[in-house]
Amino acid sequence: MNYIIETKMLSKQYGNKYSVKQLDLRVPVGSVYGFLGPNGAGKTTSMKMVLGLIKPTEGNVRILGKQLCEKNRITILKNTGSLIESPSYYGHLTGGENLEIVRILKNVSKSEIGNVLKIVRLEEEQHKKVKNYSLGMKQRLGLAVALIGRPKLLLLDEPTNGLDPAGIQEMRELIKSLPQKYGMTVMVSSHLLSEVDQMATNVGIIDNGELIFQDNLSLLHQQASKKIHIRTLDQVKAFEVLNQNAIKYKVEQENIVLPILAEIEVANIVSLLVENGIGITRVIEKQKSLEEIFISLTGKQVSL
Numbered sequence: 001m002n003y004i005i006e007t008k009m010l011s012k013q014y015g016n017k018y019s020v021k022q023l024d025l026r027v028p029v030g031s032v033y034g035f036l037g038p039n040g041a042g043k044t045t046s047m048k049m050v051l052g053l054i055k056p057t058e059g060n061v062r063i064l065g066k067q068l069c070e071k072n073r074i075t076i077l078k079n080t081g082s083l084i085e086s087p088s089y090y091g092h093l094t095g096g097e098n099l100e101i102v103r104i105l106k107n108v109s110k111s112e113i114g115n116v117l118k119i120v121r122l123e124e125e126q127h128k129k130v131k132n133y134s135l136g137m138k139q140r141l142g143l144a145v146a147l148i149g150r151p152k153l154l155l156l157d158e159p160t161n162g163l164d165p166a167g168i169q170e171m172r173e174l175i176k177s178l179p180q181k182y183g184m185t186v187m188v189s190s191h192l193l194s195e196v197d198q199m200a201t202n203v204g205i206i207d208n209g210e211l212i213f214q215d216n217l218s219l220l221h222q223q224a225s226k227k228i229h230i231r232t233l234d235q236v237k238a239f240e241v242l243n244q245n246a247i248k249y250k251v252e253q254e255n256i257v258l259p260i261l262a263e264i265e266v267a268n269i270v271s272l273l274v275e276n277g278i279g280i281t282r283v284i285e286k287q288k289s290l291e292e293i294f295i296s297l298t299g300k301q302v303s304l
Ligand SMILES: Nc1ncnc2c1ncn2[C@@H]1O[C@H](COP(=O)(O)OP(=O)(O)OP(=O)(O)O)[C@@H](O)[C@H]1O
Pocket: 014, 018, 019, 037, 038, 039, 040, 041, 042, 043, 044, 045, 046, 191
């Protein structure tokens, strides 16, 4: 697997508290990597370390095929676009003029301004002063800045924060389209599970500075796959009978939990329990929601 970002044991300690602890991030090329975690989990700190904006206490970052160090930081950042925390602009200048400053700094062609304005749909607002922009327009301008020069990699820290529902949807669609349309890889942080679910191909879940899940989003969904729950009048005896018959099961909240089986197999297990004098009270097909999985991973509720 080809990773555009790979960190090893990346940690940041403030005083005696770890904000980020031994993080092994792996962001595959061409993915939209949703970096999910509750407020204060360490998302911003991690992304800043990946960009070399703050120095790790421990560990290292490999980005765009190179080990990040003081010497190559600028070259690497030229190929990386980012939107971290509220970006600052020159309010007395127009959106277009703000973009022009970044264009000169990045040394890319003038036509690039029109291109990025089109992508973020700010063409009509480009001559307005930024101080008169709405929050949503400022956020889109931030994305336009990050997109100048068509970087291979984009790091976006909670880009939908503060947007209205229509703006949120627009931003999500835009982010989702970037790998296919422009060959970019996007790492995007969010505290919203549903948001990551809607736009990411891969997901990393961070809690208390530690990465507690990292894989394809489909794998998280697999964990949410359907299961058969059986409840009986004598669960202890039921466990015994299942064990004696080498039937694999798990126990959740005192329920017998079986994977989805063929109809006949379910019927056979029910018969087996009944034949052993165990009264069945429930046979239910259940599907965990992504929220339930998140809670079982972190022990915390997240916004939906
Ligand atoms: N400069 C700093 N000094 C001390 N503690 C810090 C500093 N920066 C961040 N922290 C702490 O590190 C932890 C992680 O913060 P971080 O901003 O990375 O979290 P986050 O997941 O991005 O949260 P949010 O979504 O609320 O921004 C928090 O407990 C925060 O208080």
